[in-house]
Amino acid sequence: METAQRVYKGLEGVYVLESSLCLIDTEHGKLYYLGYDVEELAEKSSYEEVSYLLLHGRLPKRPELEEFVGKLRSEMRLTPEEMRDVQYAAKRTGPMDALAAFYLFASKDPPQTKDPMEHAIRAVAKAGSVLGNVVRVQRGEEPMEPQPELGIAGNLVYLVTSKKPEQYQTEFLDDILILHAEHGVPASTFGAVVTASTLSDIYSSIVTGLMTLKGPLHGGAAEAAYYQFVEIGDPNRVESWLERALAEKRRVMGFGHRVYKIYDPRARYVKAMAARAAELAGGRVKTLYEIAVRLEQAAIERLSARGLYPNVDFWTPIVYTAIGIPPGYFTAVFAVSRVVGWVAHVVEYWKDNRLIRPLHLYTGPESGQRYVPIEERG
Numbered sequence: 001m002e003t004a005q006r007v008y009k010g011l012e013g014v015y016v017l018e019s020s021l022c023l024i025d026t027e028h029g030k031l032y033y034l035g036y037d038v039e040e041l042a043e044k045s046s047y048e049e050v051s052y053l054l055l056h057g058r059l060p061k062r063p064e065l066e067e068f069v070g071k072l073r074s075e076m077r078l079t080p081e082e083m084r085d086v087q088y089a090a091k092r093t094g095p096m097d098a099l100a101a102f103y104l105f106a107s108k109d110p111p112q113t114k115d116p117m118e119h120a121i122r123a124v125a126k127a128g129s130v131l132g133n134v135v136r137v138q139r140g141e142e143p144m145e146p147q148p149e150l151g152i153a154g155n156l157v158y159l160v161t162s163k164k165p166e167q168y169q170t171e172f173l174d175d176i177l178i179l180h181a182e183h184g185v186p187a188s189t190f191g192a193v194v195t196a197s198t199l200s201d202i203y204s205s206i207v208t209g210l211m212t213l214k215g216p217l218h219g220g221a222a223e224a225a226y227y228q229f230v231e232i233g234d235p236n237r238v239e240s241w242l243e244r245a246l247a248e249k250r251r252v253m254g255f256g257h258r259v260y261k262i263y264d265p266r267a268r269y270v271k272a273m274a275a276r277a278a279e280l281a282g283g284r285v286k287t288l289y290e291i292a293v294r295l296e297q298a299a300i301e302r303l304s305a306r307g308l309y310p311n312v313d314f315w316t317p318i319v320y321t322a323i324g325i326p327p328g329y330f331t332a333v334f335a336v337s338r339v340v341g342w343v344a345h346v347v348e349y350w351k352d353n354r355l356i357r358p359l360h361l362y363t364g365p366e367s368g369q370r371y372v373p374i375e376e377r378g
């Protein structure tokens with residue numbers, strides 16, 4: 001096969017696969033899953049229904065959704081052995097590693113079914129129950145039995161806060177899970193598909209996805225945006241903080257995106273949620289929101305000419321804080337949501353699998369170097 005001898009650094013501008021899962025319309029700042037506007041899905045659908053959409057390629061009829069939700073709920077429970085795995089991992093590692101360790105244990109001993117869809121559903125269902133208990137164990141609390149009837153979002157809020165969630169907490173988290181569920185082939189999804197292309201199992205693909213998402217260039221910006229708001233501390237300090245930050249060549253965290261050069265549609269949606277969260281929760285959440293609003297305005301004035309606008313991570317810290325999720329777990333919540341995106345890509349890719357094996361352009365020494373025994377090397 002003829003191949004142009006050119007390296008596309010960072011694979012920028014390179015199409016690596018075909019997928020029907022999502023369309024990122026960068027011109028108009030819109031995101032669609034299987035043709036459905038993600039903002040409409042966040043408003044009207046549930047994370048469970050969106051998971052069905054991504055895994056099956058269409059919206060379910062009522063009985064199909066009920067059956068799907070039933071499967072998810074039975075898999076949301078953690079067996080005593082799984083609970084031990086969670087505790088073991090949570091005590092020894094950070095949240096992302098603990099999630100990965102859980103799936104690693106699952107990949108060692110997957111249940112006896114060959115249907116990848118069954119594994120995919122199991123993987124999606126477990127994520128929130130695992131993370132909720134990781135949070136508990138790492139805070140020195142006792143683990144708790146998941147409450148599947150609360151749904152994936154409500155159950156996660158329940159495990160993190162130890163209380164039956166308020167409706168607004170569940171709705172906020174459900175919307176955030178929907179908005180983060182799928183986004184084409186960022187590094188983590190590409191990594192997951194590379195692993196799947198070797199016909200490794202679904203859980204191993206998730207481990208690859210998690211470990212790739214963990215990197216600060218990918219999944220960590222919401223937490224950084226939170227600490228940026230905390231550092232600013234007061235809405236009246238925004239402008240002076242920004243001047244200093246830009247003079248020091250610091251980046252405004254939660255601003256800019258490799259793909260969107262206009263307002264990220266997810267950010268637009270979460271901004272409206274953050275406004276409601278500030279009203280509902282008041283106190284610290286309101287202060288964070290007021291800082292964010294003023295920083296957004298000041299930073300857009302300075303940066304929009306270069307195509308830099310808020311991305312989704314600019315606004316989520318405010319909503320996470322209102323829900324009661326601690327900042328050290330923001331990336332892991334993103335991961336819980338993205339598990340469905342990873343497994344949907346894996347299932348889709350396996351329909352026409354081809355081992356992913358690119359080429360490298362050799363830049364090393366000339367061939368035919370003489371091997372000099374170690375004692376003769378100068």
Ligand code: ACO
Pocket residue numbers: 217218219221250251252253254255256257258259303306308311312313
């Ligand atoms: N604040 C200030 N300046 C910025 C920012 C920012 N947030 N982002 C980019 N720039 C500037 C860069 O300094 C650079 O300037 P220069 O040309 O004078 O050197 C120019 O814009 C281009 O920057 P790149 O890093 O090449 O742009 P890229 O498209 O690769 O970066 C990225 C995208 C990594 C998201 C970047 O905008 C950034 O670091 N943002 C802050 C972190 C962040 O919010 N990440 C979340 C991404 S969304 C997500 O993962 C869900």
